Amino acid sequence: MAFSSCTFTATLRTPLTPLPSLRRSPPHTTLISQFIVTKPLRCSLRLNSSSTIGVNPKKFECKASSSMAETTTEKGKGKVQVFDTEDELAVSLAKYIADLSDKYSKERGFFTVVLSGGSLIKSLRKLAEPPYIDSVDWKKWYVFWVDERVVPTHHEDSNYKLALDGFLSKVPIRSGQIFAIYDGLLAKDAADVYETYLEQLVEITIIDISEATGLPKFDLMLLGMGPDGHVASLFPGHPLVQATKPLVAFLKDSPKPPLRRITFTFPVINSSANIALVVAGASKADAVNVALGNGQSSDLLPVQMVSPEGELTWFLDKEAASKL
Numbered sequence: 001m002a003f004s005s006c007t008f009t010a011t012l013r014t015p016l017t018p019l020p021s022l023r024r025s026p027p028h029t030t031l032i033s034q035f036i037v038t039k040p041l042r043c044s045l046r047l048n049s050s051s052t053i054g055v056n057p058k059k060f061e062c063k064a065s066s067s068m069a070e071t072t073t074e075k076g077k078g079k080v081q082v083f084d085t086e087d088e089l090a091v092s093l094a095k096y097i098a099d100l101s102d103k104y105s106k107e108r109g110f111f112t113v114v115l116s117g118g119s120l121i122k123s124l125r126k127l128a129e130p131p132y133i134d135s136v137d138w139k140k141w142y143v144f145w146v147d148e149r150v151v152p153t154h155h156e157d158s159n160y161k162l163a164l165d166g167f168l169s170k171v172p173i174r175s176g177q178i179f180a181i182y183d184g185l186l187a188k189d190a191a192d193v194y195e196t197y198l199e200q201l202v203e204i205t206i207i208d209i210s211e212a213t214g215l216p217k218f219d220l221m222l223l224g225m226g227p228d229g230h231v232a233s234l235f236p237g238h239p240l241v242q243a244t245k246p247l248v249a250f251l252k253d254s255p256k257p258p259l260r261r262i263t264f265t266f267p268v269i270n271s272s273a274n275i276a277l278v279v280a281g282a283s284k285a286d287a288v289n290v291a292l293g294n295g296q297s298s299d300l301l302p303v304q305m306v307s308p309e310g311e312l313t314w315f316l317d318k319e320a321a322s323k324l
């Protein structure tokens with residue numbers, strides 16, 4: 001990468017605190033030798049007799065659930081929770097995140113969280129309310145983005161602005177621990193700088209490292225999914241879906257506007273300790289059915305490639321699950 005340390009610190013967003021003592025680490029070129037191709041997700045839903053969701057019990061087995069959700073787990077394939085309403089989904093999501101925050105804050109002294117854009121941010125609203133606003137150890141949080149649109153951070157399309165307005169401005173996370181993708185550079189340069197920044201944070205152990213891949217291992221990645229099954233800015237049929245490097249890539253041809261975006265690629269997404277896929281609304285039902293049910297697609301949907309080193313948990317509302 002063509003950045004001196006001096007350029008690197010100068011490229012940080014103004015609200016952020018630079019880490020001037022950091023030295024640049026070598027790139028991950030020796031660490032990513034091969035992309036681990038993941039199998040499509042399959043799950044087995046278990047429904048009780050009082051279930052109101054539209055799942056065909058012939059396709060799925062049923063088992064005990066929490067009071068608000070139908071919960072399914074199949075070893076290695078993820079946990080699937082279906083909620084009657086998006087509000088119930090948001091309540092459960094807040095508890096899930098708060099529990100992980102507690103675990104990693106105690107175990108590691110840090111909690112690294114990756115956000116996406118879209119409706120996910122609204123679904124985080126319960127974290128900014130009691131009891132979590134008071135009980136979560138917010139000073140341990142370090143926040144990142146899985147993707148960003150190449151627009152100024154005050155632009156309506158900015159994922160940073162979306163998260164700031166909808167979530168981050170309502171919780172006491174230190175501004176120096178919020179790592180936006182820098183908007184003042186060419187897209188490729190901004191992607192390179194962000195990747196270098198991740199390397200720096202791995203070096204000082206704020207971001208964990210995957211023993212399996214040698215890549216940054218985030219404690220929690222919160223992903224939304226588009227109706228076409230895209231996650232992050234990895235779209236069906238796009239070459240970046242199969243990319244093994246860089247860890248942070250740019251594209252100029254996003255099928256979803258805006259065209260120019262920056263995105264993590266699957267090797268780093270799948271090195272995560274935990275991934276939550278948060279999906280609500282009927283427009284997502286077909287893609288959910290391809291990923292979790294018997295639905296067919298001529299393309300491998302990007303969401304089918306989400307397979308973290310750790311735990312995968314789906315948060316679905318009943319509309320998104322309606323074709324299962």
Ligand SMILES: O=C(O)[C@H](O)[C@@H](O)[C@H](O)[C@H](O)COP(=O)(O)O
Binds near residue numbers: 116227
């Ligand atoms: O920048 C983006 O566009 C997002 O990061 C993107 O990956 C988003 O998460 C999905 O498109 C789902 O968005 P919705 O939940 O709004 O459908």
